[in-house]
């Protein structure tokens with residue numbers, strides 16, 4: 001029986017793909033895997049029993065995945081599984097940001113007991129006049145799963161769309177409308193924009209990337225949306241830009257103590273991915289990743305280990321070695337196998353960044369002493385006997 005500890009609220013129907021032979025357990029201690037969403041686990045001691053963690057969602061800044069790689073824990077996320085949900089909300093808010101929809105609705109509510117409201121509305125509606133988004137310029141920062149969908153939707157709305165993403169993947173480039181203009185410099189992207197929307201992961205080079213300089217390059221009265229992470233947009237700079245009118249409205253998914261008190265700021269409580277469809281598809285993808293890793297050693301969508309597939313083991317045994325991406329690891333692993341006269345049926349090695357993964361099938365089970373020798377190779381982080 002394999003065991004999974006669930007942290008956060010994972011929707012039940014998303015768990016439907018958990019295979020037989022799996023059990024949800026109340027504690028991480030002793031569990032084989034953790035399934036989670038946004039809880040910050042930087043301060044958590046991840047028990048040695050845990051072989052993998054799947055984040056049902058995109059952002060992994062809440063997980064110390066580099067440290068966990070060295071602990072032999074594979075961390076997964078679910079790229080793209082919630083991107084349509086974010087796109088739909090961002091497009092809705094973009095339209096709301098162009099018209100004072102909320103102000104108009106507030107006016108109506110305030111006049112709910114006024115018998116002349118219907119007639120007064122005609123006189124008052126001038127106060128809520130907005131603008132159309134068609135032909136306006138929007139800058140999209142980050143053209144991944146969410147950003148590319150937002151950019152394409154803005155093209156469909158008739159906007160002039162520019163995008164900035166120095167690390168754009170080939171897959172996402174293929175998905176992008178040819179009407180999106182790529183811009184190679186962030187400041188150039190911001191210059192003359194009426195709208196700016198941010199869709200990058202939180203990392204060293206993105207924290208504070210939208211600051212005073214970038215906001216000053218927007219057209220006066222611009223609308224800014226942050227459905228990425230709270231500190232990608234510098235709050236000091238944003239508050240000043242809102243106070244001066246340089247930014248007319250700011251939509252953010254992050255209820256920080258500061259954003260909740262900023263003028264002309266509309267805060268949602270991290271509900272960018274909050275649809276039944278997105279929650280279920282993230283959970284299903286995360287469960288599939290965990291199960292394929294625990295059962296077969298295959299790695300799909302990991303953020304700290306390379307992609308690696310060897311299908312289902314047809315030999316007597318399958319072993320996976322999780323180790324540092326340094327020279328001579330394969331040489332040392334095969335030397336141990338040669339000493340043991342092990343007959344290797346299939347073997348694969350992949351690396352990504354600082355981590356590497358070697359997996360092999362043998363036609364006999366290896367003695368515990370051989371596994372011990374593999375484990376004691378310097379820079380070996382974990383050896384798993386999968387079958």
Ligand SMILES: NC(=O)c1ccc[n+]([C@@H]2O[C@H](COP(=O)([O-])OP(=O)(O)OC[C@H]3O[C@@H](n4cnc5c(N)ncnc54)[C@H](O)[C@@H]3O)[C@@H](O)[C@H]2O)c1
Nearest residue numbers: 058059142143144145146165167168199200201228272273
């Ligand atoms: N509010 C929500 O509920 C919600 C939902 C999904 C994602 N997110 C956030 O949005 C982020 C993006 O999600 P995604 O699914 O599109 O991820 P993604 O990985 O598909 O896309 C991120 C894109 O940002 C680009 N990028 C990285 N560094 C950059 C930089 N310095 N400048 C410009 N571009 C850069 C990458 O090349 C990539 O194309 C996530 O990491 C997460 O933090 C929030």
Ligand SMILES: O=C(O)[C@H](O)COP(=O)(O)O
Nearest residue numbers: 037038056057058059273
């Ligand atoms: O990174 C993400 O996928 C989003 O921030 C959504 O997070 P959540 O699933 O915890 O709401």
